[in-house]
Amino acid sequence: MENIKPKHPYFDAWLRRTRKQLSVSGRISQVAHHLSEEDGVSAEEWQKKLRGLIDGKIPPTFELISKIDSLLTAYTNPPPEDDAQLFLF
Numbered sequence: 304m305e306n307i308k309p310k311h312p313y314f315d316a317w318l319r320r321t322r323k324q325l326s327v328s329g330r331i332s333q334v335a336h337h338l339s340e341e342d343g344v345s346a347e348e349w350q351k352k353l354r355g356l357i358d359g360k361i362p363p364t365f366e367l368i369s370k371i372d373s374l375l376t377a378y379t380n381p382p383p384e385d386d387a388q389l390f391l392f
Contacts, residue, residue, distance in 0.1 A: 317368065322357045324375045334374050341370070 325331050335349035353371075355361035363371075 317372075318357070318359070321371060321375065324379065325353065325357055327378075330375075330378065333378065334371060337374050338370065 325334070331350055331353050332346070335346045335353055338344070338349045339346040352361060356363050356367075
């Protein structure tokens, strides 16, 4: 049996990672809210677009991939804690 390689391995990896990150409760709403602030489209419309994207129904643009990545990176890498907390031990 022959191994079949995906047509777009980088996009497929991005889509798997993004699905996992957006599966956190409320994360789609957060991302949709931030995207709606940037371009004036309602958060509800962005939620529909994001769900379509992770379901594979809507192909994303490079610009949208970049925006989503930057927002998700901000959520997964919170700012460092207060310096006073670092010296407790």
